[in-house]
Amino acid sequence: MTYIKDKQFDEERALYGSKDITVDNCKFDGPADGESAFKESSNVEVRDSFFNLRYPFWHDNVLKIDGCEMTENCRAALWYTNDAGISNSKLHGIKALRECSDVKIQNCDIVSPEFGWSVKNIDMKDTDVVSEYFMMRSDRLNFDNVTLKGKYSFQYITDSVFDNCNFDTKDAFWHANNVVIKNSVIKGEYLAWYCENVTFENCTLIGTQPLCYCKNLKLINCKMVDTDLAFEKSEVEATITSSVISIKNPMKGKIVVQDVSEIIMDDENAKGVVVISDEK
Incomplete structure (x- = not known):
């Protein structure tokens, strides 16, 4: 040496x-x-x-x-x-x-x-x-206790896991595929549009128009803060432990939410079900 x-x-x-x-x-x-x-x-x-x-x-x-x-x-x-x-x-x-x-x-x-x-x-x-444009078109990411401030992050990523992270980043996780985000806070506009096979578990999601045009999207025990026009044209199964400003035209699946101020269903093809839970 x-x-x-x-x-x-x-x-x-x-x-x-x-x-x-x-x-x-x-x-x-x-x-x-x-x-x-x-x-x-x-x-x-x-x-x-x-x-x-x-x-x-x-x-x-x-x-x-x-x-x-x-x-x-x-x-x-x-x-x-x-x-x-x-x-x-x-x-x-x-x-x-x-x-x-x-x-x-x-x-x-x-x-x-x-x-x-x-x-x-x-x-x-x-x-x-x-x-x-953090980590664009990347594969097999494993993040633990990472703090991010930026824009256009995790676009087109695949087969990745994020735990205990805090992300302040707009347009994050666009076109992501096979991704799990756990115990994390994600703040930003237009979260995870066009994603597929993405799961948020025990997360807090903050910001306008999240989770649109998604396929096989799952939210497990998540909070949503200042979120409006959520889930447009998405196939989603969600359990949300907070109130949501508005949900718009979920395409398919079931959304259980503590409360929602407005449910917009003005697309005849939108067949998603929104259920107000009894838990406060």
Whole structure:
């Protein structure tokens, strides 16, 4: 194992093709403005290091990053990389994760538009995120205690589970397929339109016009806050433990709700049933 400590690198492909290497307390910054520091490397560990240059981790295999900072200048930090662990780090460059697989992220601070496109098998835990178009077209996401603020998140994702999360993000989960969200708070407009086989369990859903044009949608023991025009054209089975402002033209299924101010049924094809429960 090669060990590098307390060095600064700014040249192009500074450690290109490295194997079995540990980098500790190094800086990737400087006037040469070189890109792709670790491109096509394997079995790499980077600790307590600073990245201010572009594309450091492309086409890498077996990568561990801990206690590092990637600035807003460190764009597209990880692409086409597999089997990576990222912990206790700041990822602040745009497009920080793309076309990657088998990545574990824990206790990180992410500020990165277009983060996580076309990735597979991503575990994220105890992490704060600010992002737009977060995790688009991704597969097999497993999130626990993740806080997100952004827009257009989790669009076209598949086969994913979210637990104990807090998302403030409009247009989230559009076209999602085979997804379970548990014990979470999701705030935002137009939640999960066009989704299929999506379940919300013990969740609080906040915002206008949620859950429209859905297929095989399930809500189990959920609260809905400030929600109007919900479930339009959706096939849904729902148990809602709060009042709802309005429900509009559910296509199929049964919605049990504590109370609803208005039920709009002005589409002859809408056959969903709304039941007011006796529980207060």
